[in-house]
Amino acid sequence: MSFPDADTCRTLDNRDPLRPWRDAFRLPDGVIYLNGNSLGPLPKAVPPRLEKTVLTDWSIGLTKSWNAAGWFGLPARVGGRIAPLIGAHPHEVIMADTVSANLFKLAAAACRLRPERHIILAAEDDFPTDLYMMQGLTDFMAGDKRLVTVPRTGLAKAVDGDTALVLVSHVHYVSADIADMAAVTRAAQQKGALILWDLSHSAGAVPVDLTAAGADFAVGCGYKYLNGGPGAPAFVYAAERHHETVRQPLTGWFGHARPFAFNARYEPAAGMTKLLTGTTGILGAAALDAALDVFDRVDMALAREKSLALSSLFIDALDSDLSEYGFTLASPREGARRGGHVTIRHPHGYQIVQALIDHGVIGDFRAPDYMRFGFAPLYLGYSDVHQAVERIRTVMDSGLWRAPHYGVRKTVT
Numbered sequence: 147m148s149f150p151d152a153d154t155c156r157t158l159d160n161r162d163p164l165r166p167w168r169d170a171f172r173l174p175d176g177v178i179y180l181n182g183n184s185l186g187p188l189p190k191a192v193p194p195r196l197e198k199t200v201l202t203d204w205s206i207g208l209t210k211s212w213n214a215a216g217w218f219g220l221p222a223r224v225g226g227r228i229a230p231l232i233g234a235h236p237h238e239v240i241m242a243d244t245v246s247a248n249l250f251k252l253a254a255a256a257c258r259l260r261p262e263r264h265i266i267l268a269a270e271d272d273f274p275t276d277l278y279m280m281q282g283l284t285d286f287m288a289g290d291k292r293l294v295t296v297p298r299t300g301l302a303k304a305v306d307g308d309t310a311l312v313l314v315s316h317v318h319y320v321s322a323d324i325a326d327m328a329a330v331t332r333a334a335q336q337k338g339a340l341i342l343w344d345l346s347h348s349a350g351a352v353p354v355d356l357t358a359a360g361a362d363f364a365v366g367c368g369y370k371y372l373n374g375g376p377g378a379p380a381f382v383y384a385a386e387r388h389h390e391t392v393r394q395p396l397t398g399w400f401g402h403a404r405p406f407a408f409n410a411r412y413e414p415a416a417g418m419t420k421l422l423t424g425t426t427g428i429l430g431a432a433a434l435d436a437a438l439d440v441f442d443r444v445d446m447a448l449a450r451e452k453s454l455a456l457s458s459l460f461i462d463a464l465d466s467d468l469s470e471y472g473f474t475l476a477s478p479r480e481g482a483r484r485g486g487h488v489t490i491r492h493p494h495g496y497q498i499v500q501a502l503i504d505h506g507v508i509g510d511f512r513a514p515d516y517m518r519f520g521f522a523p524l525y526l527g528y529s530d531v532h533q534a535v536e537r538i539r540t541v542m543d544s545g546l547w548r549a550p551h552y553g554v555r556k557t558v559t
Contacts (some may be wrong), residue, residue, distance in 0.1 A: 147467050148463055149459075149463045149467045149532075150459070150528075151532075152188055152529065152532055153186070154428065154528075155433040155527075155528040155529045155531070155532040156482075156528075156529055157414060158246075158366070158387070158437055158527075159527040159529050162452065162527060163445075163448060164444070164448055164449060164452055164523055164524060164530070165379050165527065167440065167524040167525065168524070168525045168526075168527065169188050169190075170188055170189055170375075170440050170525075171188065171190065171525040172187065172188045172189075172190050173187050173525060173527035175190075176241075176505050176506050177549075178506055178507045178526075178530045178533055178534045179508050179509060179525070179526070179538070180508060180509045180519040180520050180521065180526070180530075180534060181285070181508045181509055181510050181518075181519075181520055182221075182370065182371060182486075182508060182520045182525075183347060183351070183370055183371070183486055183487040183518060183520035183522075184370065184510050184518070184520070185369055185370065186369060186370055186371060186372065186373030186374070186375075186385065186450060186522070187373060187377055187525060188375070189437045189439070189440055191281075191432050191439045191440070192436045192437055193377065194436075194453045195386070195432050195433065195435070195436035196429060196432060196433055196436075197356070199215075199429060199432040200429070203215040203217070204347065204428075205427060208338070210306045211455070214270070217420065217428050217431075218426075220241065220371070220385070220424055220426055220428065220431040220432070220435065220537065221240050221241045221242055221373065221400075221419075221426055221431070222237075222240055222241075222419070222434050223435070223558040224241040224379070224419065224431060224438065225239035225240035225241045225242075225382075225463075226239065227438045227441075227442075228241070228366075228372070228381050230348055230391045230417065230441075231349050231350055231372075231441060231446065232263065232345060232348070232353065232354040232355075232356055232364065232366065233353075233354050233355030233356045233357050233358060233359075233384065234291060234356050234357060234364075234498065235357070235386065237386070237417060237418065237447075238244060238356075238367075238383055238384060238386055238418065239379070239381055239382070239383050239387060239417040239418065240381065240382055240419065240422065240550070241379045241381050241420055241426075241431060241434065242379065242380060242382050242421055242422050242423065242553070243285065243379065243380055243382075243422075243423055243424075244367075244379075244380050245274050245275070245344070245346055245365050245366065245367045245407070246278075246279050247380075247396065248365040248381075248382045249276060249279045249280075249313070249344070249365055249397070250276070250279050250282070250283055250395070251344070251382070251394040251395065251396055251421060251423075252342050252363045252365065252382065252384070252394070252421075253280060253283055253311055253313065254277070254283060254394060254395045255363075255392045255393055255394045255395075256310060256311040257283075257287070257290075257291050257310050257311060258344060258393055259310075259340060259349040259392065260310035260311070260338075260339070260340060262272050262275070262293060262304075263290060263307075263308050263309060263310035263338075263339070264290065264291055264308050264310065265293075265306075265308050265309045265310060266280050266283070266284060266291055266293050266294070266296050266309075266310060266311045266313065267282055267294050267301065267304055267305060267313070267339070267536060268291070268293060268294075268295050268312075268313040268314070269295065269296070269297070269298035269301055269314050269315065269341070270295035270296060270297060270298075270343070271274065271298050271320075272298065272314065272315045272513075273315060273319045273348060274284070274315075274317070276313060277293070277314065278345055278533055280293045280313060281293060281307065282365060284386070287460075291310065297316065298314070298323070298325070300386040301314055301325075301330055301333075302329060302330050302334075303307065303332035305333055305334050305336075305337045306337060306340055307310065307316070307337060307338065309334070309337060309339040309400060310339060310340065311340050311341070311342060312330070312334040312339050312340070312342070312344060313341075313342045313344070314330060314341070314342075314343045314344070315343075315346070315347065316343050316344065316345050316347070316348040316354065317345075317346075317347035317348045317351070317352060317485035317486070318347070318485070319346070319347055319512075320476065320489055320516050320518070321476055321477050321478070321489055322347070322466075322477045322478070322484050322485035322486065322487045322488065322489060323461050323478055323483060323484070323485070324352060324478075324482070324483050324484065324485055327343065327354070327355075327356075327359040327361065327553075328358070328360075331359045331360055331361050331362075332360070332479070332495070333473035333513050335360065335362075340362040340363065341361055341362050341363070342362065342363040342364065342365070343356070343361055343364040343365075344364070344365055344366070344396060345361070345364050345365065346365075346366050346367045346370060347365035347370065347486070348372075348485065348486055349364065349366040349367075349371060349372055349381075349451065350370070350371030350372045350373075350441065351370075351371040351450075351485060351486030351522070352450060352453075352485050352486060353446070353447075353450060353490070356383060360385075361383075361385065361394060362385055362388060363382075363383060363384050363385070363388070364382070364383035365380060365381070365382050365383070366381050366383075367380050367381075368380060368381065368434045368437075369422050372434065372437060372438065372441075372487060373437040373440070374430070374434030374437045374438075375433045375437070376432055377430065377436070378430050378433060378434045378437075379427065379430050379431055380428075382418070382421050384418060384421065386491070389416070389417050389418070392420070392421075393420075394420065394421055394478045395413045397414070397423075397522050398422065398423035398424045399424070400419075400422040400423060400426065401414060401419060401420045401421065401422040401423060402415060403415045403416065406462040406495065411445070413545055414442065416423055422542075426558040440524060443547070444524065448523075449523045449524065450523075452523035453486050453521050453523040454481040454484070455523065456521040456523060456526060456527075456528065456530075456531055457477075457481075457484060457486070457487070457488045457521040458481060459520065459531045459532075460488050460521065460527060460531055460534070460535070461475060461477075461479065461488060462530070463535040464490060466540065467535055468535065468538060468539065468542075471492070471538075471542045472492055472493070473490045473491065473492050473498065473517075474491045474492075475488075475490055475491075476489040476490060476491050476516060476525060477489045479489075482548065486520055486522060487518050487520040487521065488518075488519050489512075489516050489517065489519075490516075490517050490519075491515050491516055492515060492517060493515055494515075494547060495511055495516060495517045496511045496552075496553070496559065497513040497547045497548070497552040497553050498517060498541065498542070498547045498552075499517050499553040499559075500531065500556075501541045501546045501549070501552050502538065502541055503549075505540065505541055505546070506537060506539050506548070507534045507537045507538065511559040512559070513559070519534075
């Protein structure tokens, strides 16, 4: 399939019903930002919200703002706003801590709900922090539970009668492969296991319906497609049927039933509040809350349709205009199986990504040779994809990526 010309892409942009949302974001001139799967760009609603939080609520309101500005209720309020994006009820989602901390909390809680079982089953090729947290948890439990890893595609078949928990990412962080949430959940629960989904590359990018799938638990981050800012708070989901019995190990005062009674004995709060730990980071929470304003008015079905169209356009270019450069596709071709980003491979992927960043196309690199490009539909258009392909051609044809400094590894890739 031939890659469309610039005029065709401009026509597609002019017909795009989501085009007005581009103005909701602040992006540098001349930059094609294809890395929203790693860090979302700045929504224009965030700076004024932070200015109010700092200069009015904090500076003038001081501690009164925990009540008057609603700081204390931010975790539940933001969680409730995320809930529609993941197919959950508002009272089943709460903003809390980091993805890593939430994984530890929920996995420990699941193990407590299945004390007679001894295995946490995870995908060996999922995001490393998921595995690290399970390694730490099983080590901490001193042999009562052990971690078993299998290829992502073999999870459903690997569940057995000794499996307490299955942990899996919905959208794979490298390939963007989408796991069959309903099928994997069903396979786990039919054997009596619980399931924990990592939605870090799903929320705000692809359709998710935790309720329809019957999922037990889920976590996700606020700084990728939700555009909450670097290190934005994460969120946690627990199906309502678990609210009475679930217990988590990080029993901080924000998860207490009456935190300002200052009792020496921990008493878990009701519902999702018991999954909180320490004091909410208000600046990060306020930024994420403001960033979510965009999603209140977006048709996510249209957003998904456009995201797939943009990523398919890029794959078409890979097959045609970019076919001579030795790139290979590492993401599913079938749109229904592909998340919000596309990954390609090249032996010199790191150098190429660094050269592209210097030439206004921002993607990222994952070892050993993966180049990731995200196609967030709210601020990207068809012309952006066309220009990105042209700049990739320029970098490859000119050999700019061969410059020695592009081979020097930076701390963050």
